[in-house]
Amino acid sequence: MPFPSLRRRIGRLATVASCLLLGGCGSLSYYAHVAHGQASLLMHRRPMAEVVRDPATDPGLARRLGLAAQARRFASDALALPDNRSYTSYVDLHRPYVAWNVFATPTYSVDALPQCFPIAGCVAYRGYFEQARAQARAADLKAQGDDVWIGPVPAYSTLGWFADPIVSSMLRWDDDQLAGTIFHELAHQRLYVKGDTAFNESFASFVEQEGLREWRKARGLPPPDPRDQAMEQGFTALVLGLRERLEKLYASTADAAMLARGKQAQIEAFRRRYVQWRDSRWSGDPRYDAWVGSPINNAKLLPFGLYDRWTGAFAVLFERAERQWSAFYAAVGALAKKSGTERTRDLERLATLSNPIGPVRQ
Template identity: 55%
Template structure:
């Protein structure tokens, strides 16, 4: 059973919810929905150790849970990530995603519609625990002339406010991805800078990748390099398309011509993807469903957020002697800088990584 009572939950949520409502960010109904969704998730938790001790637990689930606990131990002992009850609990959600994020942009812009929260700061999406609510929100945004995209999310971090559980949605991944996401989400608990999504996600992605590299070394395993290579090539393809769109939207074309050129760019992205798939991947692509579904600006938003500053954080890690505590201290120092100075420091680290 969860270790948080309804009264304790309300106590923890009272201040942020009040700040949200007084700030006028959205409606009471939306935040009630968030509170209810988080509470239901907490109610579904049970200790992993109890499941492992139960002979009735499905053998495959037992194996995955044992792996998760080994990774959880490694995260704190070797990567110096928070040592708490997060990912020592399990919750079966009986649905494919824990939340659905709604992204939106203007028709001729790659700048996201931002949503601001007192803890997370301003982010480029709004999350919903129910797919129907996400679809309804996206429909309202489309009526305003915005491009929208709904992305399912298998895991998220409460940044240490609660003991985040392993979710049944996370177990849909292969073993390597499961381990990587545990490292990624714990990195968000280690450090989080409100209002700077690219900084936070790039930091957590670096910790995930370097942590996974060290995990494989410690276990004398060979990582699945082919999947990483495919993903990197795909991301580069999408980012190149984004850059061409950015240049298009900065032009002075009339709206009708701009709209036609936008669709031509999406057609080019699909052609480039199929050529890459045939040339490099033997005709098999992991991202066929994504590339063949409807395309718009909002669908491209998540790309780049997770990768933009990863080489910069890698350079910082090297600068700090590959010492995790020293690295985290340096990351926190970066986070305390005013935004222009922080960007300049990250850019300098990025350039250093390329030399």
């Protein structure tokens, strides 16, 4: 189902331990919080094989972890992803999510207030292992006049610096989404460009999507339903269209009162476009209704587009590599070594080849 898939994508922006590695996260209290949260995960890991064999383990949990172990092995054997201890252990969090990300923008801007870390580079959020801390940070930013949104995080990655476990919040997804997340996070460990979120997430999303096709084929299952992906892409295009309209509004010379009215008018117009799109193209499918019906601000729009911007470009590279993973990774690695300007130029050219008519905005 695309709505859980979309929530999974938004929630995976979670390399909160990156600041732990070399410091530089601002206040000492935040550093201590992240260190404690990361240490807690490491301390409570249990090998998945041990959990599966334990007679006290719920049979449903044992089945899901057994499937995760198969997907983990497939990732290394068939997709040429790192063969290490990541996602070979399990942690029961005893809470609904592993972390919460705080996104923030100025009131009249669609650009994030960046958080910069030594290894991950600058990203659009700051992550917390405790919901109360995320809420306190959000309240402080809101009091300063910023737009704020808190995104719950079911999955978690340290980009390979630690042996990241499967956490219980990942098991809320179906089997495909669980396997796909393992492929996605291991792709980050295979290749990561500091400070280029769209490149990193699009690359990992392509590995996830193509890896999932191969995973299903190996298990004798049909390919994923293309309608699900089409609906998710269509909704993402609607949200990106709203963001573009707001960006143009904020670039105008209007005063604050006019900007406030224009902002609300654009959000309401988006809701009307959504209803028309939902009813005319998807027979009233309500899976995005809750997102659209809840409060919308600039910060809530930030995660969209990061995961899909360059997936078409990576698809072209994969075909050029004759669908061989090692050759594909070599081609992506060559792109990663280029300057940001050169890399973007090459990706734009490749994306045009994957979609000659260019991107669609609704």
